[in-house]
Amino acid sequence: MASETPQPPLVWNHTPETILSETDRLIKEGRALDDQIAAIKLDEATVDNVLKPYADLENRQAALTNQLSFYQHVSPSKEVRTSSNKADAKFRAFSIESGLREDVFKVVHKVFEDIEKNPDLAKEPETKRFIEKVNRQYERNGLGLPAETRAKVKELQQKLAELSLEFSKNLGENTEYILLTKDQLAGVPADVVSQFEKVEDKYKMTFKYPDLFPVLKYASDPETRKAAFIGDQNKAPENADILIEAVKLRAQLAKLLGYKNYSEYVLDDRMAKTPETVMTFLTDLKGKLRLLGENELELLKKLKTADLKEKHLKPDDNYYVWDHRYYHTMMLEKDYEVDESKIAEYFPMQNTIQKMLSIYETIFNLKFVEITNDSKLYNTWHDEVKQFAVWKVDDKETPEFVGYLYFDLHSRPGKYGHAANFGLAPGYTDEKTGIRVYPSTSLVCNFTRDTKDKPSLLKHDEVVTFFHELGHGIHDLLGKTRYSRFSGTSVHWDFVEMPSQFLENFCWDHSILKRLSSHYVSHEPLPDSLIGSLTRSKNVNGALFNLRQLHFGLFDMALHTSDDGEVDMYKLWNDTREKVALVSNGGVNTKGFGSFGHLMGGYASGYYGYLWSQVFAQDIYYTKFKKDPLNVKSGLEYRDKILARGGSGEELDYLSDLLGREPNSNAFLKELGISN
Template identity: 45%
Template sequence: MTGAQVPERYRKPPQAPPTFTATPESLIKVTERLIAQSKSVQDKVVADNDASSATFRNVNLPMAVDDNTMALESHIIGFYQAVSTSKELRDASTEAEKMLDDFGIESSMREDVFKIVDAVLKKNEPLDPESRRLLEKDHKNFVRNGLNIPAGPKRDRFKEIKKRLSELSIEFQKTLNEENGGIWFTPQDLEGVPADVVNNLEKGTGENEGKIRLTFKYPDLFPTLKYAVSPDVRKKVFVDNENKCNTNVPLFKEAIELRDEAARLLGYENHAQFRIEDKMAKTTKTVDDFLGDLRKRLGPGGLKEIATLLKMKEEDLKARGKAQTFDGRYYLWDHRFYDRLLVEKDYEVDHEKIADYFPLQTTIRGMLHIFEEIFGLVFVELTGADRDAVSSSGNGKDIVWHEDVALFSVWDDEGEGSEFVGYLYLDLHPRDGKYGHAANFNLQPGFQVNSTTRRYPATALVCNFSKPTPKKPSLLQHDEVVTLFHELGHGIHDLVSRTTYSRFHGTNTVRDFVEAPSQMLENWCWDPAQLKALSKHYSYLSPDLAAAWKDGLPEAEKGNAAPEEQIPDALLEKLVRTKHVNAAMFNLRQLHFGIYDMTVHTPSSHDEVVKLDPTVLYNQLRHEIARLQGLEVDGKGWNWANGQSTFGHLIGGYDAGYYGYLYSQVYSADMFHSVFAKDPMNGKEGRRYRHTVLEKGGSREEMESLREFLGREPSTESFYKELGLN
């Protein structure tokens, strides 16, 4: 809703949105203030208490309240490095995040605070369940940060490692965010790539006169790998993209060595054992068995799919008079191209035509409408004077970080009580220096201030969809519709959560569950009725776009009738049939990431990880698991690309946790097929899911939320059935 459509009860949020007016200097000053404030709280807790007087109320509560208030500013401080157009501000954000991380390490290794928290735990006073969980997590956090290591050289070394790991993570992600490489091609080189993509590329001057520059940003990269007719061009793009951040190679190697050393100092056999004990899987054996079983089940299907695609490649090269170039191999840079060709030929699905029905803005509105219906929410878009009205400064420009950003206030609908829920931001197009993937960022968590007052969350979707042009709006490929739905799923989780402490808010669950709510919502993108409701052919958006659409048609088709306003049923039926096309290969790719992650984090000795070559292992495992060919020849030359140097997940929190993407699908498939498959728009079940699972965040054991929602123990049956493996 916007403007005049908005009922009065949704016009005045009880809390202003955050502001984005920081300068490089102010970011550092605010960070220094937050650190000083937090340190004084910890000092006071120690000064005012001893083992006899220590209680949850005197010790843990003041620190939890400090965590709450600190998060209102600290999340945004770190967010600037992902979205700001100013290099100086991004650099200051990176520096500030390092200061906060260093302080976090110092705090988590304070023996004086640990002793008092330990005393509180031993008293075993009666507490509400969420406070009990907070106390146990606080205590465990100190132990996991080395306070069971005797004071002295070993503990000092552990602290040194923690600080260096923080630096490595920040530097690695900064390299990814700031990456701005590209390749100059002639227009002829890019034969087959959609004109919309080619026309948007930078035009060359001087020595590059007559050429166009292809970047490694998703809206350039993926269409080129999918549509470029020339295998040499696809190969060049693929190999250069894998090597775009090679300065990250030594950082990654250092990180896996340091993680292993730290885990051994704590008494664990390896880093994965340390990371997984607190997750749903609990043990590395559970994870290895799950991944190994899946690999065994998927392997034959993967080989069958490759055989089909290889035959298609041979026929394609023959048809183009290039039969002599066929060498019987299926390369990594072949896959997006022939996967797309297979879908077009065997399933008669043209993804470009489908994208015409999913203009970004109408698709978002449709998605938000679905979430309104299922979860009992209302989204009110804030523009112009409405932004000024909600801004604490009276200036609506202060409450967004870039002019492209859309902002919504989110409310409960009447049935849920018409209460305020929080703020949702959408930042959807690529720009220099911006985070390069699709993700949801919490800007401010929600929490209970006191018995009568709540603090409401603010959350942001940061994506990289193509920009609109004068002749076309931004159009989403179907896989981008799925991505948008997935990330919005994280955003909804973040918004509707209602926890006492910010520590457990929203997506602050264990990593091998956090993806499940978003993965479950992806199913709506394969439901014909939901897709139909989301769709609207872009030519219906304005007379100018209708004329541009007609102009773009081949001469022979210009007399044809206008397209249907919503996606035709026949096209939908064909699209839905492609859901599991080459699914074994897709999941084997995910398995490669998960098994690689586990392998580098489970060496049998520290010496083994020191001798390990992460590049060679990355390429060898991909070849063995996904069965796709790279530049290696006869089992030699495995160091041709450094894919791990672009793999931000393994540095940014998913270390020994990437398996979680597949593992949480077990839960998402079970929830969807057990509860929503018959009627995806069942608002009663949607609200039950909202209150049972999403609202709880990480405030209780995730398994408890699942059991309550399903009414039984979770099962793997739906997961394997979905993959056709049961």
């Protein structure tokens, strides 16, 4: 089946030189189109000579633009990563320049006005939405403002783009670490410690997740956990000043564009619409969660008191932020008999991923065909990357190609350090030929590698993470829109997490856990006793988890509702954690906001979206899937009414269509333990 794909995969053979030459070529093409549209007389501007060429170039360039910018996150070559970062900077600079072309805007706006008067000119709703979005984009860039103001807007946008890239590069290229002795690592699983590089008689713990998290979860020495946490919070120290500067520049930009603050500017183009709506949502949730969180905290403090006494350590009534993963893990083991290491034995990575794909195959009628490295189609940026051709098999006789999926699963120097989905090539219908062009998408993760004794074993939370990111990937692949602008995950930013959060629920279902698991030695599925322990633990300390999310969300909103951006960020970051997340900083102020990548990566005044979209995710799961997660009828309905539409319409309309009513927060509050 893979050999019959109607479209070849992306080619990953760019050099540092060709990355930059291709970037220049694409920008030259873009500038030429701007000049072409600007030259059209207003009374001659039409859908055919303005909108179609605009959409056609955007469609054709999207894949290569994404690809050239993507190398900075994954290439094993530092030279390639550097060129990719430069390419990204050039694309951003040109996007700002192009978005401020008043001569182009006048022509686009004329077509927009004509369609507003006569919607039939657009011929279909998606085309009407396209011109509305393009016109709105120019307006939000300040077109219509005096030339002097537009020049200042351009200067601020370019500076912010440069800061964003610098921030990301500092994290991606970060090689900081702390050295710990064997005694300091007491309690950390031996197979984790064995993967640490040794420096004389000490072990190097980097701040990559496969190193950091096991130390925070298992190191019995509180000073070790403290050192690991503070080290991670203070990594890439130059980023603290970058974010401080960015927040000030954003405030200035918002004022120039006629908004009270940057949050008002951002949310004007989101589902939530206003900062007041977001703050009402977050503060209401904080009030509902606080008492639950305080009760959870008391139980954890008792556990800590008993632990210190047992270890003959000095009593300490405080519950520090670096205590939490450790005592949460201990509580799961002692009170719920959840042994993460034991459970991980049932989730060998390769086998788990295959079974995970089989679940997506079942509910969405898909088929994943791996393209192995002995195939002519195999082409990736690193020889460890897995590549799949994905098919829709509603009609078994004539499968429909969907696109290409890549998995880059292990940590390496210079690689993106978290877990994320990167949309590489959006899907669309070619404006000139009418032929479908298929998407490509990649999951970038940092799981441990196989050792000589055992395969890579996924902790249950890593299984959840993978399920989440694959949800984004499937959204990318199953979007079926005319324009690349609306493909897959190109939805409102406060809806984009919903499909992934919805699918996380599957990782807690008894029947799904049976299907996913297979012990790496015996091949037996998880026994009922372990599944029972695991599922009972789902919402243990859930209020504290969500209060931590509220710390991030409220910190973000405080930064971006500031009139001038003059915020004491150190105080805000550390104080908000103690007040909202209920954990002590131990008198240590850190600059953890300097590694809060979301705030320089598109989530500025948007982090609330993780909680906001949970409302919709839980409503769908409880209504359509909770009784039977593998219900194919519900799966296909969800696939076609939510995923396939991408950003081509309004998400609330999708939800009402799927649910048969307007969405509500009942399931969300029940899941949080706030209501029955």
